[in-house]
Amino acid sequence: MMRMPTGPGETGKVMEDAEQEAARRAAEAGQEAVVEAPVDSEAIEAAAAARALIRGRRQWPLPKQADPTAPLLTVENLRTHFKLESGWVKAVDGVSFRLDDGEALGLAGESGCGKTTTALSLVRLLPSNARIRKGSSIDLFGIDLVPKTEDQLRRYRWREISIVFQGAMNALNPVRRIGEQIAEPIEVRLGLTQDVARKRAAELLELVGIPRQRAAAYPHELSGGMRQRTMIAMALACDPAIVIGDEPTTALDVMVQAQILELLERLRRDLGLSLILITHDLSVIAETCDKTLIMYAGKVAEEGPVSRIFTAPRHPYTQKLLGAFPNIHADRRSLETIPGSPPDLRNPPAGCRFNPRCPAAMDICREVEPPEVVYPDGVRVACHLHVAGRDGAVGVTSADVVGWHRQLPVIEAPGVPAVASAGVAEPPGPGSQP
Amino acid sequence: MSPSYLGRKVLQAIATLVFVVILNFMLFRLMPGSPERILLRNPHLDAQSIAAARARFGLDKPLLPLEISVDPPSLKVNPDSQFLAYLQTTASGDLGLSFEFRGESVTEVIGVRFWPTIILIGLAELIAIVVGLTLGSAAGWKRGGTLDRVGNGISLILYSMPYFVIGMPLIIIFAAGLGWFPTSGMLSPGAQYQSPIDQLLDFARHLVLPLATVSLGLIGGYSILMRSSIIETRGEDYVTTARAKGLKDRSILRDHAFPNALLPTVTVIAINLGYVVAGAITAEIVFNWPGLGTLTVDALAARDYPVLQGIFLLISVAVILANLGADLIYGRLDPRVRA
Amino acid sequence: MSAATAPVDLRGERWRLRVRNARDFGRRYARRTDGVVGLAILLVFVVLAALPNVFVGALETATTASGTALEPPSLTHLLGTDGLGRDMLNQTVHGARISLTIGLLATLITILLGAVIGIVSGFRGGRIDNVLMRLTDFFLILPTFVLAVLLAPIILDIVGDDAEIAGIKAKLIVIVVVIGLTSWASTARIIRAQTLSVKERMFVDRARVIGSGPGHIMRRHILPNVTNLIVANTVLTFAAAIFTETTLAFIGLGDPFAPSWGQLLNAAQAIGAPSLGAWWYIVPPATCVVLVILAFTLVGNALDDIMNPKTAGRR
Numbered sequence A: 001m002m003r004m005p006t007g008p009g010e011t012g013k014v015m016e017d018a019e020q021e022a023a024r025r026a027a028e029a030g031q032e033a034v035v036e037a038p039v040d041s042e043a044i045e046a047a048a049a050a051r052a053l054i055r056g057r058r059q060w061p062l063p064k065q066a067d068p069t070a071p072l073l074t075v076e077n078l079r080t081h082f083k084l085e086s087g088w089v090k091a092v093d094g095v096s097f098r099l100d101d102g103e104a105l106g107l108a109g110e111s112g113c114g115k116t117t118t119a120l121s122l123v124r125l126l127p128s129n130a131r132i133r134k135g136s137s138i139d140l141f142g143i144d145l146v147p148k149t150e151d152q153l154r155r156y157r158w159r160e161i162s163i164v165f166q167g168a169m170n171a172l173n174p175v176r177r178i179g180e181q182i183a184e185p186i187e188v189r190l191g192l193t194q195d196v197a198r199k200r201a202a203e204l205l206e207l208v209g210i211p212r213q214r215a216a217a218y219p220h221e222l223s224g225g226m227r228q229r230t231m232i233a234m235a236l237a238c239d240p241a242i243v244i245g246d247e248p249t250t251a252l253d254v255m256v257q258a259q260i261l262e263l264l265e266r267l268r269r270d271l272g273l274s275l276i277l278i279t280h281d282l283s284v285i286a287e288t289c290d291k292t293l294i295m296y297a298g299k300v301a302e303e304g305p306v307s308r309i310f311t312a313p314r315h316p317y318t319q320k321l322l323g324a325f326p327n328i329h330a331d332r333r334s335l336e337t338i339p340g341s342p343p344d345l346r347n348p349p350a351g352c353r354f355n356p357r358c359p360a361a362m363d364i365c366r367e368v369e370p371p372e373v374v375y376p377d378g379v380r381v382a383c384h385l386h387v388a389g390r391d392g393a394v395g396v397t398s399a400d401v402v403g404w405h406r407q408l409p410v411i412e413a414p415g416v417p418a419v420a421s422a423g424v425a426e427p428p429g430p431g432s433q434p
Numbered sequence B: 001m002s003p004s005y006l007g008r009k010v011l012q013a014i015a016t017l018v019f020v021v022i023l024n025f026m027l028f029r030l031m032p033g034s035p036e037r038i039l040l041r042n043p044h045l046d047a048q049s050i051a052a053a054r055a056r057f058g059l060d061k062p063l064l065p066l067e068i069s070v071d072p073p074s075l076k077v078n079p080d081s082q083f084l085a086y087l088q089t090t091a092s093g094d095l096g097l098s099f100e101f102r103g104e105s106v107t108e109v110i111g112v113r114f115w116p117t118i119i120l121i122g123l124a125e126l127i128a129i130v131v132g133l134t135l136g137s138a139a140g141w142k143r144g145g146t147l148d149r150v151g152n153g154i155s156l157i158l159y160s161m162p163y164f165v166i167g168m169p170l171i172i173i174f175a176a177g178l179g180w181f182p183t184s185g186m187l188s189p190g191a192q193y194q195s196p197i198d199q200l201l202d203f204a205r206h207l208v209l210p211l212a213t214v215s216l217g218l219i220g221g222y223s224i225l226m227r228s229s230i231i232e233t234r235g236e237d238y239v240t241t242a243r244a245k246g247l248k249d250r251s252i253l254r255d256h257a258f259p260n261a262l263l264p265t266v267t268v269i270a271i272n273l274g275y276v277v278a279g280a281i282t283a284e285i286v287f288n289w290p291g292l293g294t295l296t297v298d299a300l301a302a303r304d305y306p307v308l309q310g311i312f313l314l315i316s317v318a319v320i321l322a323n324l325g326a327d328l329i330y331g332r333l334d335p336r337v338r339a
Numbered sequence C: 001m002s003a004a005t006a007p008v009d010l011r012g013e014r015w016r017l018r019v020r021n022a023r024d025f026g027r028r029y030a031r032r033t034d035g036v037v038g039l040a041i042l043l044v045f046v047v048l049a050a051l052p053n054v055f056v057g058a059l060e061t062a063t064t065a066s067g068t069a070l071e072p073p074s075l076t077h078l079l080g081t082d083g084l085g086r087d088m089l090n091q092t093v094h095g096a097r098i099s100l101t102i103g104l105l106a107t108l109i110t111i112l113l114g115a116v117i118g119i120v121s122g123f124r125g126g127r128i129d130n131v132l133m134r135l136t137d138f139f140l141i142l143p144t145f146v147l148a149v150l151l152a153p154i155i156l157d158i159v160g161d162d163a164e165i166a167g168i169k170a171k172l173i174v175i176v177v178v179i180g181l182t183s184w185a186s187t188a189r190i191i192r193a194q195t196l197s198v199k200e201r202m203f204v205d206r207a208r209v210i211g212s213g214p215g216h217i218m219r220r221h222i223l224p225n226v227t228n229l230i231v232a233n234t235v236l237t238f239a240a241a242i243f244t245e246t247t248l249a250f251i252g253l254g255d256p257f258a259p260s261w262g263q264l265l266n267a268a269q270a271i272g273a274p275s276l277g278a279w280w281y282i283v284p285p286a287t288c289v290v291l292v293i294l295a296f297t298l299v300g301n302a303l304d305d306i307m308n309p310k311t312a313g314r315r
């Protein structure tokens, strides 16, 4: 329903102009053919080379059905809903993104916006009341994981995608020694003997800065930081392509937080890992990630290179989020809070889900869901203030998630270290002592 | 396990034991009605043996080793007291004489009934632990599934049935009706056995129904306990970790959920094992099984207090030891309490 | 509209809140099929227990028996007769009254003891807590059923087998007291834990600051907050009490003139009904025992899941 004009006034006038403009553009975008983004063939080649380099150092071959030239992970139109008696919670509702070899993607957004659900959907570690809806696709090396049965999917867990959970105290089995817990997937999933697995577990512990003798310790005998390191060592056990860190540093003190992040950063560089880092701490993303994806109420608000998003946020929500976050750029006194609270995901508002809280909301925002557009600098935004055809922005359909990234030199060829037989010969770097 | 944990648990057990002994003493000496009325009300004793018993129990001596009086304030120490005498006789295994059994010693009376109970309840516990824990964990793991609904329903019904409610229908159907098993006893009365094997077979035939009764009665409780424990464990983060590791469902249950879910059940099972000695009193009655359970009821009917007192002491000791055992096993299974 | 708002009707507001809570509770309970089934079974038995004479006439005794010994079920005796020719339907329905009454009284004693000890222990803390919890631990470890078997005859010997207290058979009172004395410990444990957490909350401090005594605080602040737990626990205790009563009666500690279900089964066992194949002597009381205990367990579990702060919301 159209909002009744409140009467003449300066702000009202401005808003009306912007609205008309946006509506006109939206209409044009519908008619016009989508402008093809210029293709930077050099960048594509560089990316392919880097990809080959990283995949070349894998210790275990790619999955059988893998397409060696396919991107590492492309998620398209992911919709994960939870069934409650009172209705379906649309926790993740049409999320698309792509992760390349060696890349670090930071996932941010208010509590409850669907970050964890997005990550857990990848390997389907969802609660029993969750459903991944039709039309979602999760392609790992070009293999769609969505239609896989639980038993088929199991093969990709930990070997290709492993997870470092939040509370390491509870994520480790309290009655088993940490060495055993690290060795378990090596033995079971890679089929190595117990001796080799134990040895590799000890090496992994050293890699994360825990003396190998501590392999015999039980989780409760370790400090919080050491437990989190153990989780990381465990996540590396099968030399996975992707490690997901779901708030891996919350509940740790600042010093330990910094150590853990440094460790993740180093491992990514040395082992050529891809990282999905979920955190409330935007400065963590700024420091460790290449790309960031800002979610709001189960949808992508904005996504793109960290350097762009943190300096020039385009989505009103991102702007608010950065404003709400104390960092060196912000004057602490002017720290903003985002008024209002996230919507009930059982019944999200029509149009843009952010519209009840958005200072720039227009009439169209209450009716039409904003389409995603991508700018030449690689930033993707879903907001009616950003219209295809203006400032070089290009309309995207989810099918373009792969295409519009091609133009980016996504990967800096990492300095891959010599990998010993167990893949963990690298001694722990300085400052990683527990 | 640290020595301090061990020491604390042993101390606790000893303290409880002392408490039980004192309670036992109080129940039979401090009750109105005098020790004579309760302890020596024995139709089978002549004056001479009553005098002997009096002397042995020290019934002529003052009750307590210490007597405190307020008016006039004084503190009297009795080097010779009933309490000390009681401790002495009890410690030496002398529990007095039975009223009912022609003046036999309580220790002997109890001794005869000890093994039938241990065999019956011991085997039943074994069966119930295996079946109950398996059923409970399978049901809880697939909560809401068919096995859960049916299994939990059956467990709840079994849990609501005293032993005799299970045993009596079994007799009606399988003994009185089908005639597959004898209705009562442990061996056929007056049977002449060709060989020990025959005797064993006869024993086994008598054992089936009581064993089934006690096992069924225990399975319900164990299964319910294990089920809720597994359900609680199922939601733990380390189970999600195990899933994320790509382990098979069965390995997750066996290697991660079950060992943790077992912890709270260990205590209950161990305490239950203490009751092995108490026997399933009502099950023994129904099948006329010559164990401690029937002994208890016979002694009860005859108000044979020395025997009852002896049984209570024996059971208390067994239960206390079982508790201690539970704590020690728990300490082995859970590294967190070892520290 | 004027600036001065009407005084808020606090009492009415609180009442409305209570109604809403009750309705909310009702809705949640109604969703528990097992709880509803249990409640339905209990209702049937409560009605039977309340008006046994209306359904089956006065309790038959050996002299007023309406049939001959051990008649199988027929049209005149729907559930057959017992060893003395009494109608089993008559006996079983009257048994409901006796079993439920003993169960209720024993439960009240258990809960009263458990709640008082739990609240005092949790609230007072310190040495009182220490002593009370030692005692509780002791009773938790003690083979209480055997203790009950031991206590009952001793007490009966002291008061005399056939004594009556306030017109009620001493035997029944002894059973009630013995069950209560030996089964309060786990209730005390649960209530104490809840008391501790309630105590942590602010308002107790505030109430103390205002100057109310500990007794007042326990009654007015702690008790209301542990009521939920007490209610759920009461129902589960009821199941246990009936179980114990039935068992004590079965081993011969009941009153033959007040035939509870356990007492009926004791009589059946005494004349060897199982070996005689007289199933009708056994099945009616046995079924009733199982149904009632099951029903209490179902209701108790449902209440526990809904009201216990620990388990609520886990589903």
Ligand SMILES: Nc1ncnc2c1ncn2[C@@H]1O[C@H](COP(=O)(O)OP(=O)(O)OP(=O)(O)O)[C@@H](O)[C@H]1O
Pocket: A082, A083, A084, A089, A091, A109, A110, A111, A112, A113, A114, A115, A116, A117, A118, A127, A129, A345
């Ligand atoms: N099992 C479930 N059933 C119903 N709703 C759920 C379930 N799990 C999560 N949700 C809902 O889905 C939404 C997304 O949850 P999710 O855990 O993914 O958020 P998040 O972004 O990770 O939040 P946080 O930062 O707090 O970890 C939330 O609104 C949450 O309430």
Ligand code: SF4
Pocket: A315, A316, A317, A352, A353, A354, A355, A356, A358, A359, A360, A361, A362, A365, A370, A382, A383, A384, A385
């Ligand atoms: S964020 Fe949403 S509400 Fe705000 S301007 Fe953009 S589309 Fe409109």
Ligand SMILES: [Mg+2]
Pocket: A115, A116, A117, A246
């Ligand atoms: Mg989360």
